[in-house]
Amino acid sequence: TGLPARELAWVASRLAESFNQWFARVPWREYDLVGLSVCFNQLLASLATARRLKKEYPGLPIVFGGSALAPDMTEALAHHAGIDFCICGEGELPLLRLCRFLLQGENEIRLPAGEQAARSEPPRLAASPAVPAKTCQIPHLDHLPVPDYGDYFAELKQVFGPSAFIPVLPVELSRGCWWRRCVFCNLNRQWRGYRAKSGERMARELTVLAQRHRCLDFAFADNALPRRPRERLFHRLANTAQDYRFFAELRATDAKSFPRLARGGLARVQVGIEALSNSLLARLGKGTTVLANVYAMKQAVEAGIALEGNLILEFPGTSQAEINETLAAINLLMPYPPLAPATFFLGADSPVAREPRRFGIRAVHAHPYLRRLLPFSLPFGVLAYRGDRTRQQRLWRPVREALTAWQQAHRQRGGRCGLTWRAADSFLVIRQQRPDGTVLYHRLTSASARIYRRLASPTPLAELCAAFPRFPASELRGFLDELARKGCVFRQDDTYLALATHDKGESI
Numbered sequence: 001t002g003l004p005a006r007e008l009a010w011v012a013s014r015l016a017e018s019f020n021q022w023f024a025r026v027p028w029r030e031y032d033l034v035g036l037s038v039c040f041n042q043l044l045a046s047l048a049t050a051r052r053l054k055k056e057y058p059g060l061p062i063v064f065g066g067s068a069l070a071p072d073m074t075e076a077l078a079h080h081a082g083i084d085f086c087i088c089g090e091g092e093l094p095l096l097r098l099c100r101f102l103l104q105g106e107n108e109i110r111l112p113a114g115e116q117a118a119r120s121e122p123p124r125l126a127a128s129p130a131v132p133a134k135t136c137q138i139p140h141l142d143h144l145p146v147p148d149y150g151d152y153f154a155e156l157k158q159v160f161g162p163s164a165f166i167p168v169l170p171v172e173l174s175r176g177c178w179w180r181r182c183v184f185c186n187l188n189r190q191w192r193g194y195r196a197k198s199g200e201r202m203a204r205e206l207t208v209l210a211q212r213h214r215c216l217d218f219a220f221a222d223n224a225l226p227r228r229p230r231e232r233l234f235h236r237l238a239n240t241a242q243d244y245r246f247f248a249e250l251r252a253t254d255a256k257s258f259p260r261l262a263r264g265g266l267a268r269v270q271v272g273i274e275a276l277s278n279s280l281l282a283r284l285g286k287g288t289t290v291l292a293n294v295y296a297m298k299q300a301v302e303a304g305i306a307l308e309g310n311l312i313l314e315f316p317g318t319s320q321a322e323i324n325e326t327l328a329a330i331n332l333l334m335p336y337p338p339l340a341p342a343t344f345f346l347g348a349d350s351p352v353a354r355e356p357r358r359f360g361i362r363a364v365h366a367h368p369y370l371r372r373l374l375p376f377s378l379p380f381g382v383l384a385y386r387g388d389r390t391r392q393q394r395l396w397r398p399v400r401e402a403l404t405a406w407q408q409a410h411r412q413r414g415g416r417c418g419l420t421w422r423a424a425d426s427f428l429v430i431r432q433q434r435p436d437g438t439v440l441y442h443r444l445t446s447a448s449a450r451i452y453r454r455l456a457s458p459t460p461l462a463e464l465c466a467a468f469p470r471f472p473a474s475e476l477r478g479f480l481d482e483l484a485r486k487g488c489v490f491r492q493d494d495t496y497l498a499l500a501t502h503d504k505g506e507s508i
């Protein structure tokens with residue numbers, strides 16, 4: 001954790017104290033079944049609760065479920081942690097069947113494909129990927145009831161009093177990921193499907209949640225907001241008088257939609273930037289380019305959306321040429337809000353973990369942290385590996401330093417964009433604040449100004465030649481390359497993008 005041992009011991013004792021207080025407050029005897037979630041770092045808290053329950057209320061059945069509960073974890077959880085039932089994938093119908101099974105005192109659960117789970121036998125999956133998904137899922141996400149956070153708000157009031165903070169409510173427009181090709185990703189191990197609610201249904205759900213809980217801030221839990229329903233939803237939201245604010249995850253290829261989404265209340269977005277080298281992006285399976293990433297960052301600034309993006313560092317097999325490409329891109333992107341460093345980790349069951357040799361990884365084994373945390377082996381979370389780690393740490397050091405410098409420069413600018421333009425009829429002025437604080441101005445007149453404004457989105461040279469036929473291609477290319485050298489334009493092959501964002505309010 002990076003904490004000194006004494007502070008860690010203090011944190012552990014405070015955690016134990018609040019866990020004991022919480023455990024004592026819950027009327028466990030009133031329940032017939034306890035459900036515990038497994039999503040990322042909830043696993044240890046859920047296991048700690050299960051262990052205590054098994055000790056104090058051994059007859060009370062426990063069901064585990066959640067987005068990080070994969071089928072290959074259930075056996076270990078059953079045999080080593082005494083978990084009675086595990087639900088992998090969409091949980092609504094399996095949980096309903098499990099409740100009926102427990103309430104009606106039957107001694108087996110009938111599963112869709114004829115499988116059975118008997119209480120007297122070792123616990124079995126209530127739903128498994130082997131069972132045809134459709135038979136244990138509700139037919140359409142629009143048929144789901146609106147989530148009821150009443151218990152959560154009651155507990156909030158009980159613990160923090162009536163003037164507790166107003167939380168950000170999680171909402172869900174889609175389940176799963178339609179892309180599913182990022183090689184480092186293990187987000188959807190438990191369920192490989194993909195489906196979405198309609199925009200209209202989501203709008204109704206937001207109205208109910210806002211009215212019921214008096215909340216205005218929502219975070220979409222989707223891997224990436226689906227295009228069609230999100231466009232319909234945010235179009236509706238833009239035309240209402242509600243001041244909702246949203247967080248969502250989107251792909252860089254969605255950048256064109258940012259202004260429309262911002263009008264509907266999108267305030268923060270996480271974009272899977274991950275790399276600023278085209279060959280590295282291809283190896284990561286992102287299906288994007290550096291140009292698409294740069295455009296997403298620019299669009300977010302112009303739309304007034306706070307973009308949270310990571311740069312994956314130390315990915316196995318990265319070359320010096322890819323590091324150089326990354327550093328060159330960072331140099332151009334310095335005027336924008338910075339990306340955060342995210343050191344590569346090997347996720348259990350990710351494509352890299354399944355085919356380690358393809359990525360130059362020689363050996364994969366359980367992570368020592370997990371070995372220390374759990375008394376049994378569980379295919380979960382992060383794995384340890386042997387490959388070219390030391391070389392990657394050395395190669396990526398300058399990128400780490402550049403990211404730190406980028407963050408400092410952004411702070412010194414007061415969080416504002418350092419590259420903006422303003423225009424009058426026949427000319428345009430670009431204001432460029434360099435990382436050392438000095439400010440440069442570039443004045444473009446007549447055709448030069450029109451060409452620059454034409455580069456508001458990625459534009460191929462051929463398209464520019466068609467729009468400005470009186471300039472030979474070589475002259476246009478020379479002009480644009482000069483602007484790229486000055487840091488005002490981004491070039492990828494023969495496609496150009498103006499980097500300066502339109503300043504609609506600040507003074508020069």
Ligand code: SF4
Binds near residue numbers: 178181186187
């Ligand atoms: S990282 Fe995101 S976009 Fe990529 S496969 Fe995973 S969930 Fe899908």
